[in-house]
Amino acid sequence: MAEVNLQEIHDTLLSIAFEAGRMILGANPNDVSTGTKLNSVDIVTETDQAVERMISTRLKTTYPTFAFVGEETYVAGETRVTDAPTFIVDPIDGTTNFIHGFPNACVSLGFAVGRVPSVGVVYNPFQDLLFTGIRGHGSFVQRNASLAEGAAGRGPKQRLPLAGRGSGAAAPPLTGLGAALVAVEWGSSRDGPNFEVKARTFERLAASREAGGSMVHSLRSLGSAALNLCACAAGQVDAYWEGGCYAWDVCAGWCILAEAGGFVASGNPGEWEPAIDSRVYLAVRGAPSGQRELVEEFWAVIGDGRMDYQH
Ligand code: IPD
Numbered sequence: 050m051a052e053v054n055l056q057e058i059h060d061t062l063l064s065i066a067f068e069a070g071r072m073i074l075g076a077n078p079n080d081v082s083t084g085t086k087l088n089s090v091d092i093v094t095e096t097d098q099a100v101e102r103m104i105s106t107r108l109k110t111t112y113p114t115f116a117f118v119g120e121e122t123y124v125a126g127e128t129r130v131t132d133a134p135t136f137i138v139d140p141i142d143g144t145t146n147f148i149h150g151f152p153n154a155c156v157s158l159g160f161a162v163g164r165v166p167s168v169g170v171v172y173n174p175f176q177d178l179l180f181t182g183i184r185g186h187g188s189f190v191q192r193n194a195s196l197a198e199g200a201a202g203r204g205p206k207q208r209l210p211l212a213g214r215g216s217g218a219a220a221p222p223l224t225g226l227g228a229a230l231v232a233v234e235w236g237s238s239r240d241g242p243n244f245e246v247k248a249r250t251f252e253r254l255a256a257s258r259e260a261g262g263s264m265v266h267s268l269r270s271l272g273s274a275a276l277n278l279c280a281c282a283a284g285q286v287d288a289y290w291e292g293g294c295y296a297w298d299v300c301a302g303w304c305i306l307a308e309a310g311g312f313v314a315s316g317n318p319g320e321w322e323p324a325i326d327s328r329v330y331l332a333v334r335g336a337p338s339g340q341r342e343l344v345e346e347f348w349a350v351i352g353d354g355r356m357d358y359q360h
């Protein structure tokens with residue numbers, strides 16, 4: 050097996066992310082041809098497909114022995130994430146935002162070894178906002194990221210989490226759901242048992258204590274699993290819960306979150322170390338205390354509901 054140099058892979062993914070960003074910005078979502086997959090809200094555009102072709106061509110040329118899993122070439126029941134070094138890629142995460150011109154979409158480039166997210170590059174070209182992480186070497190955010198090196202205006206790289214939410218102090222402890230800002234997503238399944246678990250959990254999270262709820266500070270949906278995970282890595286949300294997304298939605302953001310002191314538990318109660326392709330996730334931000342307690346409190350809210358998605 051070829052030697053794995055994570056820094057070199059990170060540098061390659063960065064260059065690809067900027068090229069993908071130019072392609073995404075160059076596409077007019079009003080003109081691109083659009084199709085659907087599972088249903089009318091599971092949308093794919095010709096830009097998603099063109100960007101993935103560019104990414105896979107570049108990666109297969111540079112790293113011909115490494116495996117590649119991409120959203121647009123995934124075949125249900127056939128494509129698997131194995132232990133081999135694998136690029137796990139979503140050409141546009143946040144396609145719904147992309148077609149609506151809502152500026153929260155990104156290219157999500159992950160690399161896993163032994164099914165462990167080991168490099169993550171998440172780039173939102175609409176905001177020129179870059180998140181990166183390398184296993185064992187920390188994770189970072191950079192604004193104005195694509196400006197030429199040294200050019201005036203290029204933002205500094207800031208280590209994640211953004212300490213004290215930007216105040217320069219240490220990341221605060223987690224003190225429970227009642228003080229939490231929580232990211233969630235409706236996803237594309239809009240009926241059946243999974244949908245019921247989600248809708249019921251959203252209601253319980255939001256409801257007042259008097260009404261039997263957790264009364265979280267609020268719920269947020271960035272419309273991109275990768276950007277939700279990066280917001281969690283930054284400490285901008287305290288937790289992110291979702292069922293239904295895939296390995297390519299989470300691989301890059303997972304690495305970035307883990308390097309910022311956070312972790313991903315299962316979105317179903319009881320499992321602390323979910324597989325990368327388990328499709329149900331609960332991410333928690335870095336904090337000096339209260340992480341496991343927050344997960345247990347969240348699992349109690351879900352109760353005996355379980356989400357179960359086909360692979
Ligand atoms: C979707 C986004 C969304 C999440 C869905 C994903 P896509 O990815 O990450 O936030 O709720 O589960 O499928 O379709 O924009 O690549």
Ligand code: CA
Nearest residue numbers: 120139141142
């Ligand atoms: Ca996608």
